[in-house]
Amino acid sequence: MTNKSGSAVEMINLQRIFGDVKALDGLNLTIKPGQLVALLGPSGCGKTTALRLLAGLDLADGGQITVDGRDITNVPANKRDMGMVFQAYSLFPNLTAVENVAFGLKVRGISEEIRIKKAKELLDLVGLSREANRYSHQLSGGQQQRVALARALAIEPKVLLLDEPLSALDAKVRTQLRDEIRRIQLEVGTTTLFVTHDQEEAMAMADLVGVMSNGKLEQIAAPDDIYANPATAFVASFVGAMNRIPAKLSSGKVEFLGQSVKYGGGSSATTVVALVRPESISVTPTKVNDSKSGTVIARSFLGPQTRLTVKTHEHGTHLHVDMASSDALELTAGTNVSLTITASTVLTDADGKN
Amino acid sequence: MTEQIQSRNVVAAIPNGGDSRSRRQTSNLRKNLFDYSGLIPFFVFATLFIGGPTFAVIFNAFLSNEGSWTLANVQLAFTDVYYLSLLSSLKLALASASTGVIFGLAIAYGVAISGKPKLQKIVSTASGVFANTGGVPLAFFFIAAIGNYGLVTVGLQKVGIDIYSGSFTLFGFSGLVLVYLYFQIPLMIIVVYPALEGIKSEWREAAVNLGASKALYWRYVGIPILTPAVIGSFFLLFASAFAAYATANVLTQGTIPLLPLQVGTLVSGDVVADQANVGFAMGLVMIVVVGIAMTFYTYLDRRASRWRKR
Amino acid sequence: MNKNNSSTVTAKPGLGLNAWMIAGLLFFTVPMFSAFIFSVQVGDGTYTLGAYRRMISDPGFGEALWISARLAILTVAIAIGIMVPTVTWLHIRAQRAKRIVEFITLLPLIIPPVVIALGFLGSMPLWLKDSVYMLVFAYVVLSMPYTFRSIDTGLSAIDVKTLVDAARGLGASWRQVMVSIIGPNIQSAIFGAIFLTVALVLGEFVISNLLLWSTLPVWMALVGMSDAEGAVALSVMSLVFVWLLLMLLSSLNRRRKVRVNVGGLS
CATH class of the missing domain: 1.10.3720.10 (MetI-like)
Structure with missing residues (x-):
């Protein structure tokens, strides 16, 4: 709980090849001291490989990793001072919670008195002082992961590595632990790399979210930025809900639903798919049947918001529209509505990738 | 076996009026007895052919030729x-x-x-x-x-x-x-x-x-x-x-x-x-x-x- | 692929493992092959199946085989007849009694066969002691750890209680439930139990030897006193048969994804 400043991490042009699959294809990633960076992507995108290379559990086929400017690319894993939290089942079953937490200090030759004291402090930090003497089979999944977090932090790591630590837990425990991990990370100030396939988790916890695909970083930015200004069609589709609407591209404008919006990037063919968030469409009841109207075919009440499913008259596309529940009272199924795009720019994707 | 099943159903079907508690206990007891009744052949066999021989070994180990207890x-x-x-x-x-x-x-x-x-x-x-x-x-x-x-x-x-x-x-x-x-x-x-x-x-x-x-x-x-x-x-x-x-x-x-x-x-x-x-x-x-x-x-x-x- | 030898990369056993495997392979195959060659070799360089012919045509062989076969059939019948209903009953009605029943079935692993023989002599009535069929009861006892485990594993793999309730609810009698619901569902477990029991009976030596019944292994040991080639030929035949049974069993288990831990039949 000392290194408030944390370490700086830099991955430069990392390559990792398994057989003929490029797990990492020139990854570049910079993490500033104390930042929590989440790597987000579908399975097989290379995010876990990146984490394991940083931990030293796997070695790169090319490229360089530095921590605080020092090249650690070929430093063995047990000399890297990285604290890692695994998906699950990583606690040593023959040791109690407190012995697990003290393990890293034990192998560093720190006296029993000091390491037990420190381990207890950390168990306290994760809220498990009372479970100190339990074995992993006597702890719930969530408790096991808390102990694993305390164990990783005990060695005062230069970087904290979280390898989908919440994926094996129940939904409720997951949200709770997610907030807690972030609180603790901010408290100890350790630079953290977090790998997940759950965008909600990444958005809720990270300073920066890096979206990966095919061994490359597609975009790295703050969560709100990633959501509002996705750099590529992949990021746009992967993060948050997205409508895919048939469109035409002409002279820098994307034309669809009888409207034209500024082209924000993506596919530049003439026939494209416009990517529009459900909250970037507004609806008003109308009697007119034209290219910018459609029929409400379903509505689901989600609390403060209501999600409508609208079938467009033009192509019969099904669109999701999110709106405040108070505004949606009269928009029952069967209502004819006119659709207005409120986004100032839209991204496009190549046609036919539905 | 079938008859036993039926008699048990009859017991269970008695309405829970009057002294229902003791009646439920009786039916529980009967149910328990019934639950173990299917194990009778096994226990008889085990008693005769595992219990008997084991007992004979232990018993005879402490028996003298004259039939008195001895170490x-x-x-x-x-x-x-x-x-x-x-x-x-x-x-x-x-x-x-x-x-x-x-x-x-x-x-x-x-x-x-x-x-x-x-x-x-x-x-x-x-x-x-x-x-x-x-x-x-x-x-x-x-x-x-x-x-x-x-x-x-x-x-x-x-x-x-x-x-x-x-x-x-x-x-x-x-x-x-x-x-x-x-x-x-x-x-x-x-x-x-x-x-x-x-x-x-x-x-x-x-x-x-x-x-x-x-x-x-x-x-x-x-x-x-x-x-x-x-x-x-x-x-x-x-x-x-x-x-x-x-x-x-x-x-x-x-x-x-x-x-x-x-x-x-x-x-x-x-x-x-x-x-x-x-x-x-x-x-x-x-x-x-x-x-x-x-x-x-x-x-x-x-x-x-x-x-x-x- | 790895640029240097990190302690973290999965261990890659090289020569060490191979040397172990070859030594192990030799230890387990040399006696087998030696036995086979020993049984077909006459003097130097001539091979004949004479020892096998001699054994099979010996009247003692037929008698011993007949005794062992009768014992095997009766043991299987009684062991399956007791264990299948008992274990099924444990699953559907008397789960609480499972531990005690399992413990009892495991007792023969604690009481050595030689002591079981002693106990039978000390406790059985004379008319039974005079009959070869007393061995059947001893063998059923010896087979219990394996039959129980096999059938229990088979039943655990299916949801017996639900199946029985469903069948009963649809009006099936108990006999129908056993024959057309439970039986087919634990078929491979029952076959497994049968194979193990047959292997056990055909190989059992201690009790039959002490009770002076000339079963196959007892006769084999007797032959060995005077005719080494003949005894080895008999050993090859009997082990090949038992191995076939056991291999059939393990392939059966693999197909059904049921693991029966076989061990320590000796």
């Missing part, structure tokens, strides 16, 4: 040739179990980390088969291989190696240890393999990640996790060697005193008249020794499997 038989079992046979049986079981543990563990470990599913499947099937290969045929297999006129013995003699030049003999202690390995090693592989398989790669990675060298990982995590399973297996192997009879009977023809063979001799009736019941006393000793070993095995196996659960 003389048990005392006698710890003297002279009887005591020697207990000692050599314990020695044989110890030697056979420890070598079986070492070789079995080495093979199982090699196979477990090999990462070759095909090899793992072959070894597991073969172990199941060989672990059940004992008895008379096994003795003759080894006689054919390394007996006085065995193929290996004769073959090696031709190139100038005489396996009988030293103290080794197939028909003595060293031979029995070797022959028993034929079922002990596979037995060890079968019982220890799940423990080796249960070692998660996360544990090794976590240890390394926390700064442990390979040696420290084994010292603090790997060995402590495997220890209960290995020691437990030792006791199972010990019990299996201690109780084995057939192979030893064929190979040694009684040249070395072993407890099961002694008991056997007394069963077949070549016995000094006033020592008729000492056989039962030795039988009791065998039950106690094997019982202790199996208790340790069960306890340690349960401990080891607790760690495997999650």
Whole structure:
């Protein structure tokens, strides 16, 4: 709980090849001291490989990793001072919670008195002082992961590595632990790399979210930025809900639903798919049947918001529209509505990738 | 059976009026009795053919020739040739179990980390088969291989190696240890393999990640996790060697005193008249020794499997 | 692929493992092959199946085989007849009694066969002691650990209680439930139990030898006193048969994904 400043991490042009699959294809990633960076992507995108290379559990086929400017690319894993939290089942079953937490200090030759004291402090930090003497089979999944977090932090790591630590837990425990991990990370100030396939988790916890695909970083930015200004069609589709609407591209404008919006990037063919968030469409009841109207075919009440499913008259596309529940009272199924795009720019994707 | 079912349904169908509580208790009692009634054939069989013989052994062990209670038989079992046979049986079981543990563990470990599913499947099937290969045929297999006129013995003699030049003999202690390995090693592989398989790669990675060298990982995590399973297996192997009879009977023809063979001799009736019941006393000793070993095995196996659960 | 030898990369056993495997392979195959060659070799370089012919045509062989076969059939019948209903009953009605029943079935692993023989002599009535069929009861006892485990594993793999309730609810009688619901569902477990029991009976030496019945192994040991080739030939035949049974069993288990831990039949 000392290194408030944390370490700086830099991955430069990392390559990792398994057989003929490029797990990492020139990854570049910079993490500033104390930042929590989440790597987000579908399975097989290379995010876990990146984490394991940083931990030293796997070695790169090319490229360089530095921590605080020092090249650690070929430093063995047990000399890297990285604290890692695994998906699950990583606690040593023959040791109690407190012995697990003290393990890293034990192998560093720190006296029993000091390491037990420190381990207890950390168990306290994760809220498990009372479970100190339990074995992993006597702890719930969530408790096991808390102990694993305390164990990783005990060695005062230069970087904290979280390898989908919440994926094996129940939904409720997951949200709770997610907030807690972030609180603790901010408290100890350790630079953290977090790998997940759950965008909600990444958005809720990270300073920066890096979206990966095919061994490359597609975009790295703050969560709100990633959501509002996705750099590529992949990021746009992967993060948050997205409508895919048939469109035409002409002279820098994307034309669809009888409207034209500024082209924000993506596919530049003439026939494209416009990517529009459900909250970037507004609806008003109308009697007119034209290219910018459609029929409400379903509505689901989600609390403060209501999600409508609208079938467009033009192509019969099904669109999701999110709106405040108070505004949606009269928009029952069967209502004819006119659709207005409120986004100032839209991204496009190549046609036919539905 | 059908009638009982129907009568039970009738009981359950009585409306819960009046003294419902005691009525429910009666019906619970009847239900319990009914629940266990299906086990009657098993319990009758077990009482007659496990309980009876066991009781007879224990009872006779403390009975003198004149029919009075005595400790003389048990005392006698710890003297002279009887005591020697207990000692050599314990020695044989110890030697056979420890070598079986070492070789079995080495093979199982090699196979477990090999990462070759095909090899793992072959070894597991073969172990199941060989672990059940004992008895008379096994003795003759080894006689054919390394007996006085065995193929290996004769073959090696031709190139100038005489396996009988030293103290080794197939028909003595060293031979029995070797022959028993034929079922002990596979037995060890079968019982220890799940423990080796249960070692998660996360544990090794976590240890390394926390700064442990390979040696420290084994010292603090790997060995402590495997220890209960290995020691437990030792006791199972010990019990299996201690109780084995057939192979030893064929190979040694009684040249070395072993407890099961002694008991056997007394069963077949070549016995000094006033020592008729000492056989039962030795039988009791065998039950106690094997019982202790199996208790340790069960306890340690349960401990080891607790760690495997999650 | 790895640029240097990190302690973290999965261990790659090289020569060490291979040496172990070859030593192990030799230890387990040399006695087998020696036995086979020993049984077909006459003097130097001539091979004949004479020993096998001699054994099979010996009247003692037929008698011993007939005794062992009768014992095997009766043991299987009684062991399956008791254990299948008992274990099924444990699953559907009396789960609480499972531990005690399992403990009892495991007792024969604690009481060595030689002591069981002793106990039978000390407790059975004379008319039964005079009959070869007393061995059947001893063998059923010896087979219990394996039959129980096999059938229990088979039943655990299916949801017996639900199946029985469903069948009963649809109006099936108990006999129908056993024959057409439970039976087919644990078929491979029952076959497994049968194979193990047959292997056990055919290999059992201690009890029959002590009770002076000339079963196959007892006769084999007797032959061995005077005719080594003949005894080895018999050993080869009997072990090949038992191995076939066990291999059939393990392939059966693999297909059904049911693991039966076989061990320590000796």
